[in-house]
Amino acid sequence: MVSQLDSGQYQLFIGLHLIHEVTSPQAFGMLSDKGLRVAYPGRTFATVDHIIPTTDQARPLQDEMAEKMITVLSDACSDNGIEFFAPNSGRQGIVHVVGPELGLTQPGMTICCGDSHTSTHGAFGCIALGIGTSQVRDVLASQTLAMDPLKVRRIRVEGSLSPGVTAKDVILHIIRTLGVNGGVGFAYEYAGKVIESMTMEERMTICNMSIEGGARCGYICPDDVTIDYLRNRERVPKGEEFDVAAGKWLSYGSDADAVFDDEVVIDGGSIQPTVTWGVTPGQAISVTELVPDPEELSGLDKNLVSDALAYMQLQANQPIAGVRIDVAFLGSCTNGRLSDFEEVAGYIKGRQVADHVRAIAVPGSEQVDLEARRLGLHEIFEAAGFEWRMPGCSMCLAMNPDKLVGDEVCASSSNRNFIGRQGSSTGRTILMSPVMVAAAAIEGQVSDVRTTFNLGAGK
Amino acid sequence: MSTLTKMAGRGVYVQGNDIDTDRIIPARYLKCVTFDELGPGLFRDERFHDSGESKGHVLDMPAYQGAEFLISDANFGCGSSREHAPQAIQKFGFKAVIAESFAEIFHGNCTTLGIPCLIMAKEARSELVKLVQENPQEELFFDIETLQISLLNQSFEFTMKESVREAFLSSSYDPLDELLRNAGAVSNVAASLGYG
Numbered sequence A: 001m002v003s004q005l006d007s008g009q010y011q012l013f014i015g016l017h018l019i020h021e022v023t024s025p026q027a028f029g030m031l032s033d034k035g036l037r038v039a040y041p042g043r044t045f046a047t048v049d050h051i052i053p054t055t056d057q058a059r060p061l062q063d064e065m066a067e068k069m070i071t072v073l074s075d076a077c078s079d080n081g082i083e084f085f086a087p088n089s090g091r092q093g094i095v096h097v098v099g100p101e102l103g104l105t106q107p108g109m110t111i112c113c114g115d116s117h118t119s120t121h122g123a124f125g126c127i128a129l130g131i132g133t134s135q136v137r138d139v140l141a142s143q144t145l146a147m148d149p150l151k152v153r154r155i156r157v158e159g160s161l162s163p164g165v166t167a168k169d170v171i172l173h174i175i176r177t178l179g180v181n182g183g184v185g186f187a188y189e190y191a192g193k194v195i196e197s198m199t200m201e202e203r204m205t206i207c208n209m210s211i212e213g214g215a216r217c218g219y220i221c222p223d224d225v226t227i228d229y230l231r232n233r234e235r236v237p238k239g240e241e242f243d244v245a246a247g248k249w250l251s252y253g254s255d256a257d258a259v260f261d262d263e264v265v266i267d268g269g270s271i272q273p274t275v276t277w278g279v280t281p282g283q284a285i286s287v288t289e290l291v292p293d294p295e296e297l298s299g300l301d302k303n304l305v306s307d308a309l310a311y312m313q314l315q316a317n318q319p320i321a322g323v324r325i326d327v328a329f330l331g332s333c334t335n336g337r338l339s340d341f342e343e344v345a346g347y348i349k350g351r352q353v354a355d356h357v358r359a360i361a362v363p364g365s366e367q368v369d370l371e372a373r374r375l376g377l378h379e380i381f382e383a384a385g386f387e388w389r390m391p392g393c394s395m396c397l398a399m400n401p402d403k404l405v406g407d408e409v410c411a412s413s414s415n416r417n418f419i420g421r422q423g424s425s426t427g428r429t430i431l432m433s434p435v436m437v438a439a440a441a442i443e444g445q446v447s448d449v450r451t452t453f454n455l456g457a458g459k
Numbered sequence B: 001m002s003t004l005t006k007m008a009g010r011g012v013y014v015q016g017n018d019i020d021t022d023r024i025i026p027a028r029y030l031k032c033v034t035f036d037e038l039g040p041g042l043f044r045d046e047r048f049h050d051s052g053e054s055k056g057h058v059l060d061m062p063a064y065q066g067a068e069f070l071i072s073d074a075n076f077g078c079g080s081s082r083e084h085a086p087q088a089i090q091k092f093g094f095k096a097v098i099a100e101s102f103a104e105i106f107h108g109n110c111t112t113l114g115i116p117c118l119i120m121a122k123e124a125r126s127e128l129v130k131l132v133q134e135n136p137q138e139e140l141f142f143d144i145e146t147l148q149i150s151l152l153n154q155s156f157e158f159t160m161k162e163s164v165r166e167a168f169l170s171s172s173y174d175p176l177d178e179l180l181r182n183a184g185a186v187s188n189v190a191a192s193l194g195y196g
């Protein structure tokens, strides 16, 4: 924190600023309009992810505008002394996958990026904020941000998860429970047994979707899992310096007697594999439930539900299991990490994607791609009928050539099922965990992962 | 910097809770390196079929042409941080947005761009919307100082986030100059964190 501003907001110092080609090039223009330069270029890192094709990344890109966006960004970076993780550098990928895997993301940091899923980095005990382009300009020019103070809601997920239930189901369940605007004005602190026993990758999945619950950011206090993940990463201190840093990092948690503005306790054992049926991430049910009936609601809720059902072409009280899918998408900053592909590979080995399903697996970064290939995962995916693509955001928001066509239904491991999100104004998205995407791909319809893969504890 | 604390203009009501930024400006319009051309993309897929044929959206109704205040429901602007959304709203010709609540990043983006976000409770908003729909040609008037919005002879209360209201009243809604003024203090913080 630097100081309090006239408006009453606080000026927050930003430890790490990540930029990408969609929301940031314009900020450099705003800067030069004012005759300003980047204040701390060593604190900003750039990558390309949103518009990059996943089949052929040879430059110049076929899409002229995409090529221009990359060029403007990379020129701005070289003019200002900002490190740019270009395609084929071995470090390119989705900004929220790259930051953690390189060890740029470190506990206690304030992090921002012109991208709402910056909340992902909160998994490391960071205050990680998505910002708009004018704020990207502010951070470039001053390395600071004007912020209102936030309230903190602790969400404790206690107990343990049943087989087939993943971090994605936990966060979909939380959003379903608290609502898509339940988090407005809050930072979410995730805690409890279930969260503590998660890997860093799983914690990132949780924090990633904080924004989908309306929270300004989400975080998890650093612990030994955090430290073990960071050890030996490229951009963390080495040797003794690491141990010193680790000691400091571990001190950044909430105190045992901390008082929260609100607290919610969720029983992890009650969470089922969860999927969306509508057009917001909060319109979710367990895979064994029926889609809601607008007739049982009143006022605006009734309209919202019936509009969402009409858009999704679903009937009231219909089971969500069994809805036919056309596309299966594995990837994104929510679930495009090595562990996601490893887990799915374990299930799909020796099985086949249904004939009518177009299935793509898109690694979140070049490092994920490289590691997956080293483990031979790409071969397992290809043998099962998935296309193994090059890294990028891909069909998460379809700014590259990967798009739904017409009213296709997509079983997707991404984070948003908004109308038109996946590139077709009538396309339909059903959000779910990576293993549920795998089950849907194989069955050709929304399916309970526990039944498809005989996990025993089904229903 | 001009003050934006008192404004007059006609309103238009776009119904719906949780109107997300993908709907406000579809992702394909994000392929740009400046914000200049975003106006026509506003609510594009809600307003037009893929063929380009109009869907008869409220924004395209003759009665509401030239409206300057966008009125909507709860959690307006949720979803992505894309400043393209408020930029499109501004480039389309809107000067202020009135809703029951706003998603936070969107709200912050609007403020920095000088678009006041007025928060109005459900009942008052329904009455206002009714009046606007009955009198689309009449101008609304709002004053951030008194937190009142009026139309014809009726007056309603709205609220604003206090820091946002302060920012408009003191014309400091774009914080950059102030942030830069503290450069000395910033470099001290940077040095103390080892980022010098």
Ligand code: SF4
Pocket (backbone or CB within 6 Å): A049, A050, A094, A095, A096, A115, A117, A332, A333, A334, A392, A393, A396, A397, A414, A415
């Ligand atoms: S993967 Fe999707 S949500 Fe994540 S940064 Fe890319 S477009 Fe945004």
